[in-house]
Amino acid sequence: MLVELANILRGTGYPVAYLQFKSTPSIPFIVYYTEGSNHFYADNSVRKRTYDVTVELYTDTKKLAAEEKLENTLLAHGLPFSDVEVFIEKENLYLKKYQIGVI
Numbered sequence: 001m002l003v004e005l006a007n008i009l010r011g012t013g014y015p016v017a018y019l020q021f022k023s024t025p026s027i028p029f030i031v032y033y034t035e036g037s038n039h040f041y042a043d044n045s046v047r048k049r050t051y052d053v054t055v056e057l058y059t060d061t062k063k064l065a066a067e068e069k070l071e072n073t074l075l076a077h078g079l080p081f082s083d084v085e086v087f088i089e090k091e092n093l094y095l096k097k098y099q100i101g102v103i
Helices: 002-010 064-076
Strands: 015-019 029-042 044-060 079-089 093-102
Touching: 002 015, 002 029, 002 064, 015 079, 029 064, 064 079, 064 093
Parallel strands: 015 029
Antiparallel strands: 029 044, 044 093, 079 093
16 A cells, blocks of 8 residues: 555656655655555455554755645545645745545
């Protein structure tokens, strides 16, 4: 599941890492991580697992083209999302967070 997501995200052409990079990548870059999971139980066993995943796009300026590229990639693979944007003053970076559910 996470390996497939990583491959989908790499399709954007941007550097991608789970949770953090070992060294600072070129901008824009993507970080993704799981925040939790939900399980569907039936007959005392787990029938389906879903994971709450956050995908973060970091840019040095507001880059609509980068956002659109990532959003189109997610949608093309059937991954609907909700998003929020913040500016990280300390890092002087824009952060766009996408929340997705992955089965």
